[in-house]
Amino acid sequence: MTQVVEQSSSVSGTVRPNAPASLPGVVIIGAGIAGLSCGCYLQMNGIQTEILESHELPGGLCTSWKRGHYMFDGCLRWLTGALPPSVFHEMWCELGAIAGRKVFVHEDIFRIEAPDGRSLTVPANLDKLAQELKRVAPEDSRLIDRLIRDARRCMSLEPLKKPIELMPHRHRIREGLKYLPIIPIVLRWKNLTLGKYLKSYQNDFVRKTLRVITGSEEMSALVLPMVLAFRARADTGFVAGGSWDFAMAIAERYQRLGGVFRYNRKVKRIQVENNRACGVECEDGTFTPASTVISCADGHATIFEMLGGRFVDKKIRFLYEKCQTFHALIQISLGIKKEFPGTPHTLNLILPEPVLVDDQTSHDCFEVELFDTHSGLCAPGTTLLTVRLPARHEFWIDLRARDPRRYRAEKKNVLRRIIAILDKRFPGLAKSIERFDVATPATFGRYTHNWRASYEGWLPTPQILGRRISYTLPGLKDFYMAGHWVIPGGGLPSAALSGREVAQMVCAQRGKTFSSSLG
Numbered sequence: 001m002t003q004v005v006e007q008s009s010s011v012s013g014t015v016r017p018n019a020p021a022s023l024p025g026v027v028i029i030g031a032g033i034a035g036l037s038c039g040c041y042l043q044m045n046g047i048q049t050e051i052l053e054s055h056e057l058p059g060g061l062c063t064s065w066k067r068g069h070y071m072f073d074g075c076l077r078w079l080t081g082a083l084p085p086s087v088f089h090e091m092w093c094e095l096g097a098i099a100g101r102k103v104f105v106h107e108d109i110f111r112i113e114a115p116d117g118r119s120l121t122v123p124a125n126l127d128k129l130a131q132e133l134k135r136v137a138p139e140d141s142r143l144i145d146r147l148i149r150d151a152r153r154c155m156s157l158e159p160l161k162k163p164i165e166l167m168p169h170r171h172r173i174r175e176g177l178k179y180l181p182i183i184p185i186v187l188r189w190k191n192l193t194l195g196k197y198l199k200s201y202q203n204d205f206v207r208k209t210l211r212v213i214t215g216s217e218e219m220s221a222l223v224l225p226m227v228l229a230f231r232a233r234a235d236t237g238f239v240a241g242g243s244w245d246f247a248m249a250i251a252e253r254y255q256r257l258g259g260v261f262r263y264n265r266k267v268k269r270i271q272v273e274n275n276r277a278c279g280v281e282c283e284d285g286t287f288t289p290a291s292t293v294i295s296c297a298d299g300h301a302t303i304f305e306m307l308g309g310r311f312v313d314k315k316i317r318f319l320y321e322k323c324q325t326f327h328a329l330i331q332i333s334l335g336i337k338k339e340f341p342g343t344p345h346t347l348n349l350i351l352p353e354p355v356l357v358d359d360q361t362s363h364d365c366f367e368v369e370l371f372d373t374h375s376g377l378c379a380p381g382t383t384l385l386t387v388r389l390p391a392r393h394e395f396w397i398d399l400r401a402r403d404p405r406r407y408r409a410e411k412k413n414v415l416r417r418i419i420a421i422l423d424k425r426f427p428g429l430a431k432s433i434e435r436f437d438v439a440t441p442a443t444f445g446r447y448t449h450n451w452r453a454s455y456e457g458w459l460p461t462p463q464i465l466g467r468r469i470s471y472t473l474p475g476l477k478d479f480y481m482a483g484h485w486v487i488p489g490g491g492l493p494s495a496a497l498s499g500r501e502v503a504q505m506v507c508a509q510r511g512k513t514f515s516s517s518l519g
């Protein structure tokens with residue numbers, strides 16, 4: 001069952017194109033969710049900003065594209081803080097991101113089906129989840145009990161409302177004490193990979209189910225109880241209208257606050273004088289002076305291209321040389337003139353035979369998401385269906401550059417394979433397809449310039465989870481970074497929160513008391 005929640009006020013209107021020139025104090029690079037959030041909060045504090053965006057639209061990875069009457073969504077599935085009460089919800093309200101739209105809170109996270117007929121519906125509620133897992137795998141009861149117990153203890157976790165750098169010592173200790181109850185959990189889980197943790201399970205179906213919840217065996221096992229905790233909170237859901245409406249609402253809030261967008265401006269270089277960032281040069285030859293530069297664009301390009309690798313230390317080298325990024329994705333979107341009543345919103349299919357998605361990567365299971373007309377993404381009587389598959393970014397990016405014809409042919413091959421599998425699970429699907437689209441790692445990379453086409457920045461492995469990545473670079477003044485490259489694990493809430501925290505730091509540096517208002 002799905003709970004639908006109506007929000008109070010509504011946001012409407014369209015985003016204006018390039019606004020007239022002005023001399024901003026702060027230049028923000030990138031109009032993704034981090035850049036938009038940072039811009040909104042600085043504007044709320046009377047600091048004039050300008051966002052330079054290489055694309056012609058705001059949103060970054062949080063985007064959708066229209067095909068006929070289908071809105072293919074490239075991002076949002078579940079949003080933490082979609083409903084009150086939580087720190088993230090307060091932030092979304094300040095950014096005007098959700099107001100007026102329905103939020104769908106699903107009782108189940110997903111359903112998983114195996115070719116031998118086994119299936120399991122994974123409830124978000126932790127008591128029900130424990131019951132279901134133990135029903136399938138009584139032999140793993142002890143492990144399941146511990147997992148659920150630790151997930152429950154993570155449920156009350158809330159992010160700090162202020163960057164730690166701005167907290168007086170006493171305040172830091174007080175905040176630190178709030179995290180004491182979860183220290184034993186962190187110690188138990190953090191340094192173990194999910195793959196290693198799952199080896200302790202005897203039941204292969206439960207092992208597979210738990211793997212699907214986080215998506216990667218290379219992640220720290222701590223991600224598993226944390227994700228279960230977030231999903232169990234009644235504040236996590238899908239926002240009707242999806243990524244497009246979500247990003248546009250924040251972009252409109254930014255403009256109402258007086259912020260200025262400059263689209264089709266790809267920043268090539270950050271100008272530095274006397275170790276202070278003082279402006280940016282774009283590929284079109286324009287130069288924009290700035291009192292402060294904030295990069296909310298790709299981390300690797302910012303540090304090693306825009307700044308030429310001059311402001312790095314051991315910690316930064318460790319990140320960019322040793323740490324793993326989220327795998328790039330292929331997304332297959334299908335617009336289907338048919339409804340599938342009673343089908344779960346998210347379905348994981350374990351395949352009888354692996355499906356190949358590039359020269360080396362194959363999958364023995366994939367996730368299908370179904371959106372009906374209530375999602376705001378398709379018309380009545382139709383369904384939008386999305387499949388996302390991790391793939392090798394090198395293969396797809398090289399192929400597109402070297403051999404566009406083969407690139408298109410490979411896309412079609414993957415599409416055909418996926419449709420054939422789906423048609424068996426949903427008889428009649430193939431002949432009801434009205435629109436389709438295949439986005440590859442080359443697509444995500446081309447539109448957002450994310451390093452290795454990563455869709456969420458750093459993979460939260462034991463190496464990196466819990467690390468505080470600095471919002472500044474060593475030896476460089478009047479410069480900050482925000483976005484999913486400064487918060488391991490990434491995601492929309494982290495990107496927006498980092499933008500908020502950087503705004504707080506800029507206010508502090510200028511002797512201003514930070515304040516926020518509702519959008």
Ligand SMILES: Cc1cc2nc3c(=O)[nH]c(=O)nc-3n(C[C@H](O)[C@H](O)[C@H](O)COP(=O)(O)OP(=O)(O)OC[C@H]3O[C@@H](n4cnc5c(N)ncnc54)[C@H](O)[C@@H]3O)c2cc1C
Pocket residue numbers: 029030031032033034035052053054055058059060061062074075076077078079080265266267268296297298301329331388444447448449450455456457482483484485490491492493495
């Ligand atoms: C398929 C998919 C599904 C996802 N699902 C979810 C989900 O359900 N829930 C969730 O919380 N998160 C999800 N995410 C992750 C989330 O979308 C990202 O973590 C988040 O949007 C990152 O925001 P950002 O602002 O840090 O970066 P980006 O979105 O990458 O924004 C960076 C911006 O900078 C611009 N830029 C880059 N270089 C330059 C330059 N040189 N000059 C000017 N501009 C530049 C880019 O064009 C872009 O607009 C998903 C992501 C994907 C791709």
